[in-house]
Each structure stands twice: as structure tokens, then as C-alpha cells.
Amino acid sequence: MKKELTIFDKPENVKKVRIVLYVSCAILFICDLFIHKHGHFAWEEWIGFFSIYGFVCCVGLVVAAKHILRTLVKREEDYYD
């Protein structure tokens, strides 16, 4: 039997992944200051537009799905049986 992977069983490895994510996010955000973005709309050139829009969208998406959609449409698994 092949040895199984346990890399993410250690909390410090998971923490490393998270740190990589945070650092990448920070670098990408700072990129806006140096790289001129050219889009079709004015707001595409605002600093941090895509970062903030992406974050807000995802939080909004999950909150809406959890609190609005789920309360409306969730049923027991045997609902149709």
C-alpha cells in the first residue's frame, strides 16, 4: 500500500497556504498602482476595482444563497418521493 499524503493534516501547512494567499492578494492589489489598466469602462481603471468587486460579489453571493435562496427552496431529501 502506497503511503498516503498527509500534508494538510498539519495546521502549519494550512497556515502557509493561507499566508501565500494573503501575500498574493496584497501584491495584486498593489499592482494597480503601477500597471495601467485599459478597459472599456471608466471604472475598470479605478484602483482596486476588480479586487473589491470580486470580494464583495463572493460574500454577497454566499450570504444571499444561504439566507435567501436556502430558506426559500430547501426541502427534505425525500420531498418528491
Place this chain on the structure above:
Amino acid sequence: MIKTVPPALIFILGAFLIPFLRGKVKSAYLLLLPVLGFINLINIPIGTHWVINFLDFNLVLVKVDRLSLVFGYIFHLIAFIAILYAIHVKNDIEYWSAFFYSGSALGVTFAGDLISLFCFWEMMTIGSVCLILARKTKKSYAAAFRYSLIHVTGGLFLLAGIIIYANNTGSIEFGYLGLNGLGTYLIFIGFGVNCAWPIIHAWLPDAYPEATIAGTVVLSAFTTKTAVYVLARAYPGVEILIWIGAIMAVFPIFYAVIENDLRRVLSYSLINQVGFMVVGIGIGTEMSLNGTAAHAFSHILYKALLFMSMGSVLHMTGKINGTDLGGLYKTMPLTAVFCMIGAASISGFPLFSGFISKSMIITASGEGSYYIVWFMLIFASAGVFHHSGIKIPYFAFFAHDSGIRTKEPPLNMLIAMGITAFLCIFIGVYPYPLYSILPYPEVAAEFVPYTASHVITQLQLLFFSGLAFTYLMLSGIYPKEMRAINLDSDWFYRKGARAFMWVVDNPLAQLSNQMEKIFLDYIPRSLAWFSRNPLAAGKIASDNIILYLSKMLNLAHPEQVKKRINREKKIYPGDIIKHWPIGSTVVWVTLFLLVYLLIYLLPHWDSNGSQGGHLKSVTASAIAHQSQADDQFDTELTDF
């Protein structure tokens, strides 16, 4: 020049040979069919071929142009990959329906007229239903039944539209239709059912997760993409498609977030991705149509890869719900990597296939200044990363350790996933081969996906979506996976059909019972009773009336009348002959004859005069006819 045949024929006829083969020959044959089909396809020159005259219509079995070719190529490619993925399966029905179905999809793709298009369209329904039935579970039977009902209904819309269109224009050529006239609207809706438009989309997340493991991979490639193809051919630039597509791109991601069955999550994200393509069709510029074709191409690959990785999980563990899975990276690392490549592609990470095709559509929406649509598409891009890019791999392979210890799937499945994963990266890194086969290659050649601005903005969007996911998980806001189902628009026909059946079973059935009693039992019995001796029956009836009246008016002797009725009923029908002396019979017969005579004569009373007129006119026309014949005879004589 190699002798070629219509592309659909190789698959459809080839399918019927499958049950007769065994063992290695069969496996080789199955893998060879798509390869043969592909060689055949690249040898068919651009243009129309195999034109058959049928009932005064010209059926064009094959019309090859750049748009149909893109879809033809990818359909062959994915058929090969799906068969390789399924080559260990011992179920002829699955193979047969996979080839019959994908062959019909090729038939639709290359159909040059509406009649053959319709025939292949319906054959696709048959093939796809068989792929769902092949799972052989109670749930899959029910889902297949609902699936076929929806698609047959859609097919009827299409058929009605084609008939009206052909009647109005006299042409059955399949080309640009546009929305003008009832016929084209009906065809539009018929296509829309297969394209999983909002509200008529529920068949997709309902049925795909119930199909067989490989069946879902095959299904994910053809039905919606042929619909995208026919819409791109017949309705490019139809504005409403932009909005339909934008809604398709947005609403399924909400469902995907709360859905537990991971293959159902992928079904929702399939609708979301097809939404991008539909937007591209609606914008209708050369850039956006290129985007639609390119996105269909790369989408088929990464969607198949995702379905294959989830299929492997289902195959090895027997489980597919997010609540039951987790920690599988420990024992299925390769599958996990393939899944993440598919996830990165669908999310549109730079260097993966989704990036180089989706950005064309988003750019086209920007060029057209559709800013609301643009916002919706960017939202959908972030959302798809959230549920397909993160949720699928995270809940299957990471998250909490479910305790499941398994192995990698069979080698053929791994190879199939490996090839697809390679293609996803290859297209992402080096998109130019794909760009060169798009409908408008000059426009595609000018499109540069990898500009600093493109890459940075896309990465910002994705990384901050990932950050949002991390934040939501750590703070506990992220909704837990739950064992539950989520209602969708199929509720209307699943519950509606039950309500309909209740109405049929209860009020309608009772009504029909009553009607049966009255018309088949009560009335004939009374008539039979009455006709045994009408006179005596009439006497009983009149006595009953007398009884009723005497009771009501408080007259004397109702008891006597009652006794008489009882006596009459007892001896009924009695001796009929005794009461009918010959004399009175003759009187009756005479009377009836007189009535008949009156009935016969009365309607003719007034029209006597006109009858004579009719006679006159008949005579006159006969004379006229005769003289005409004489004239003719005379002229014939002179000719002679």
C-alpha cells in the same frame, strides 16, 4: 481523395455493431470509431454535400463551414475521451447510446436543412434518455422520464415552428432565421429548451446527476452545445439572447453554492457557462461569435474533466454528496490534481483554457457597451470560481477528513483525465491553434488574451474571490453542506403533475363513474323496463303522479292509489297481447302512418314553387351543356 460519408453515419451506424463484438476487439473498435470519424470529417471539403430530394424538399445532410467545423472537431475529440474514460464499463446500452447520441449531435451540427435537423434533434433525445436509463436506478428512471417529457415538448415546439416557417417561406434551408414571424419564434423556443434557458433549465440539474458515470460526461458535452451551435447559426445578434444568457450566467451560481450533490453543482455551473456563450450569440459581433465558439470548445473539455474527476470519486467511493466526502487528496492525489486543473480552467485562470475564451465574450460585451451585462458576467466569473473552482475540489478532496480511504480510479479513467487536463493547459498556454479554427480567424488573430491588464484584473478578481471564501470559511458564515434538496422550476411540473393526477384520480374519475352508471346502466335499464309494456308503464307513471298530487293536495284515498300501483308493479309487464285487439292496433298503425306522412309533407309545403324552379334550371343547364358539346363536335369536325 478519400471517399467520405456523412459524419453522423459513422457514429450512428457504428453504434449498432457494438453488441456483436467482444473483449479487446470491442475496446479497439470503440476507440477507433471517433478517430475514423475525425479522419472522415477533415476530408470533407467546405460546402454542401449529400443532397437528397424528399417530397419536393432538398434535404442537405452535410453542410460544412467554419462554424460547424469547430463543433464537429470538439465533438469527435470529446467522444474519444469519454469512450476512453468508460472503456472498462461492461454495458452495451451505455456505449450504444453514447454513440447514437453523439452521432445525432454531429447530424444536427452538419444539417443543412430544417427537416434533417429536426430528425437528428429527436434522435439526440432518444440517445440521451438511454444514457440516463443506463444507470438503472429508480431515481434515474424517474429523471429520464421527466427529461424525455421536457425534450419531447421542446421538440414539438421546434417541429411546429419548422412547419410554419416552411409554409410561409417555402424554404427549409437552415441558415440565419432571426426573430420574425411565429415560426421563427417557435423554433427559437425549441432550441431554448435544449439550451437550458432560465425556467426551462430544470431538466439539466435534474437529470445529469442521475445518469451513469461516463454518461454524464457525454451528456455534458452535446445537448447544450448543439443548442448553442444552432442558436449561433440561426439567431446571431438577437438582442434578447444577451439578457437570457446573462441571467443564465448568474442565477445558477446561487443554487450551486447551497447544493450538496457535487455533480449537481457542476450541472448548475454548466448552465452558468452556457450563459456566457448565449451572451456571445446575442451580441452577435464577429468577436463575440468567435468567443462563443471558442468558449464552447474549451468548456466542453474542462466541464468533461470536472465531471470525469467527480465521476471517478463516485466510481471509487460510491458517494458524491459534499456531506459524505472530504480528505480524498490523501488517496486520490492524481484525480485531485486533474480536478483542480478543470477547476482552474472553468474559473478562467490565466494559462488555463477558460481564460482565453471567456475573455473574448467579456471583451465583446465591453466593446458593445453593455455595461449591466458586463457587470453580470464579471459577477458570474467570480461566482463560478467560488462554486466550481473552490467548492468542488475543496469539499471532495480537502475540507474535513471523511475517513474514506480508497485508490486512484482505473488507468483508463486516469489517462482520459490526463489527456483532457493536458488539453486544458495547452489551449490556455498556446491558444492560437484554437483561434485559427474559429469562424472569423482574422478577428481571432488580432485578439490578444495575455495583456498585462487582462491578466492582472482577472487574477485580482479570482484571488479576492478566494480571499472571500477563506474569510467566509474561517468566520463560519459559509453555509454548511446539508443533506437536502433544493427546489427548482421542475417543482412546477413535478408537483403540478401530481396535482393533475389527483384531479384525474378523484373528481374526474368520480364523474366518469357517475356517467357510466347513468348512461350505461340506469338509462338502458329503465328503457328496457319501459319498452316491455309501454302502456302499463305509462299507467304506473300516471298513477304515481296521481298519488303525488293526491298527497300534495290532501285528497282522500292516497292509500288506494298506492295499493293499485303496487298491484300494477306486481303484474308488470303483464300479458301484453290480451290488451291489444286487432281493431285498436289497426287504428294505432293508421295514426302513426298519418304522423309520418305529416312529418314528411310539412317541410316541403312552402318549397313547392322552388322545386319547379330547380327542375327548370337543371333542364336549362343540360341544354347549355349539350350545345357546348355540339360546338366542340363542330370544331373537331372542321379540324378533321
